[in-house]
Amino acid sequence: MPGKSMNWRSGALLLPGLAFLAILFAWPVARLVATSFSDSAGAFIHYQRVFLDPIYVRVIGRTLLLSTQVAVLCLLLGYxxxxxxxxxxxxxxxxxxxxxxxxxxxxxxVRSYxxxxxxxxxxxxxxxxxEIGLIDGAIPLVHNTTGVLIGMTQIMLPYMVLPLAAVMSRLDPTLPSAARSLGASPLAAFVRVYLPLTMPGVLAGLLLVFMLSLGFFVVPALLGGPRDILLAQLIEFNINSTLNWPFAAALSTVLLVATITLYWIGDRFFDLGRLWGTR
Amino acid sequence: MTGRLSSAMLTAFAAAICVFLVLPTLAVAPISFTETNFITFPPRGFTLHWYREFFERPEWIGSLGTSAVVAVLTAALSTTLGTMIALGLGQLPRRTGRAVTFFFIMPMVVPTIITAAALYTPFARAGLVASIPGLVLAHTVLALPFVIINVSAVLQKLDRRVVDAARSLGATPATAFRRVTLPILAPGITAGAVFAFITSFDEVVVALFIAGADATTLPVQMWSGIRFEISPIVAAASCLLLIVSCVVLTLFWLVQRK
Structure with a gap:
């Protein structure tokens, strides 16, 4: 009895939500991806530009570099x-x-402001x-990469601290002391016992921060300079300024595939799902 | 000895990071009272001029109204839909449940810029651009995962036997749901509604694409304020946003504590 009626019931409960997200999310995103291949000059013409034109390769490189820097900074502060x-x-x-x-x-x-x-x-x-006399004029801290790094690190730090704290709280607190009592120095006890045990949290945090940083738009747009734009800003520019939808769609597809792959890896191997509490 | 020293250093370092985390939020408040026309730190003088200007200029006060309406409707729609989804997911077998959850969480994982770009063309065709219904539908897409996550978290802890007990004592499925399941789920549902409200109230990227001149939200108005008009009115708007967040969270905390 539970099997059949339960399937029927869960189907009825899920159907409105599935329909809603199919029409207002999955289908529009699929259409956007399809747009990127819809050029009479060749299906991959826009992808050739994304990956071969030095200007765009540089934007992708800059986005990857910045996301890595933010992830590492978050780890150094968050741990x-x-x-x-x-x-x-x-x-x-x-x-x-x-x-x-x-x-x-x-x-x-508010935070960017x-x-x-x-x-x-x-x-x-x-x-x-x-005041201290360290500088005479002013050092440029905002509307450049420094500003983006500072702003992004502050915004991403909770995503690093929460998985790390979750792993640390589950650890047996006597293990590092056991290592110490067996003659390990504090440093050795940390490097060889504590750090490896917290590695799942470290990796989950790094992955999460890196993934979220890749597609970030607001902070780079407000705190960054006009010269060093990132991937999300390039997408926005191609839609609102040059109206080049197919190219914007190709850039979006690259970002989409990267993000979903990273999330899938995180969900599968680092238990990101547990962080959201969905499992 | 070295242990004590390194322990004190760690505490100091952690305190510094905490300052770093709250500093930009705290920096905004003093600026909103400055008598100057530009942002300067420390602020000079004390005036409520920028707050008066906020409430007198239609583009600012109007955008606050739009944001409030959109956020309330988004919270209502996404809480209803999201609670149903969470209940449905809870009844699926583990493996299927995981795959379906992956789909429902996607709007939270996919960068908002992509959702915004994807929604623009269909919304323009359907006449939903620059309209409140358009904003509510788009924000509900973004808010759904948060409702699902919050309700699922409580649902996982729900003891099925309590519901079965109600049924065996003669309650119909509807009564058992209304009088037993729903009250137990209430904290998760309220948490989801609060998340949904804040998600919509703070959202700027999708709104930048589809809000337009007729349905400008407060974050969109602030966006142009920060980019094109560096006047302390943005600081006043920021403080009002902070107050709204505080009020919502306090209410939430009071409800949860009960």
Whole structure:
């Protein structure tokens, strides 16, 4: 009895949602992908441009490099923070969690604007540096790659800290002390015991941050310079400024395939699904 | 000794990162009270001029109204659809469930710029560009995964025996659902609704593509404010956005605690 009636019921519950996402998501995205192949001059003509024209190769290279830098920066800042979160008392935990979750709940535009306020030539950071006498004029911290790196790292950091903290909290806390009692130095105990045990969290965090950074649009557009644009900005430019839909569609397809592949890897091997709580 | 020292250093480092995380959010508030026409830090003087301007200029206050309407409708639509999806997923066999979940999570994984580009042409054909229904439909696509995730999380902890007990005591399936399952799922459903509201209220990329002049949302208005008019009115708008987020989250916390 449960088998048949349950299938019928779950089908009835899923159908409206499936139809909704099919019409408003899957079909439009499929149409966009199809557009990229629809040129009378050849199905792959736009992909040749994406992968052979040095201008566009440079944009892809820059996007990959920046996403890698953001992921590594997030790891360098996020690992100690997750470690501190895990060893803190209830109050410390609450404060750190609040600081990690505030960005989660703050509008992206507000945060980007906040960085412009802080980092611009008249901003507080340059003002402080002038005050101490370290600089005379102003160092350009925003509307260039530095600004994008700072802004993106702040926005992606929670995605690194949360999987790391989840792995660390599941670890047996006596293992590093066991290594110490067997004669390992603190460094050796960390490098040979603690770090390998937290590797699943490290890899999940790196993958997640890298994946999300690849297609990021808002922060690079607001904090970046006009000369070093990234993949998502190139897509927007080709749609809104040059109206070159097929080329924008080809760029979107490249980004789409990269993102879904990375997510699939994460879901399959690093348990990203558990992070969302869907499993 | 070295242990104590490195421990203190770690604490200091973690504190510095926490400052880094909240700094841009905190930096906005003082700017909104400056008497200057440009953004400067530290701000000079104290005035509520920029807040008055926000409420007097139709493009700003109007966009706040549009955002609020769109966010409420998005929350309603995506919470209904998403709860049904989560309930349906919960009844599927494990393997099928995982594959179907993968499909439903996609709008969260696919970069928003792609969703925006993909929706533009069909929306233009259907006359949904620059309209509130268009924004609600697009934002519901983006918000659905968050509702599904939140409801599924509670559903996984639901003890089926409680529902079976209600049934064996004579409740019809509908009554058992309404009086037993739904109250247990309520925290997940509210959490999903809050996520959906915030997702829509903060969303800028899709809105940039399809909002147009007749249905400008607050984030779109802020976007052009940041890019083309570096006046402290953006800071005032930011503070109002922060207040909305705080109010929504406090309400949410109060409901969850009950």
């Amino acid at each position: 100690p923070l997750a470690y501190q979160l895990n060893r803190s008392g209830p109050l410390g935990k609450a404060v750190i969690l609040l600081c990690v979750l505030i960005p989660f709940w703050t509008n992206l535009l 906040g960085w412009i306020v802080l980092l611009n030539p008249q901003g507080i950071i340059n003002g402080l540096l002038r």
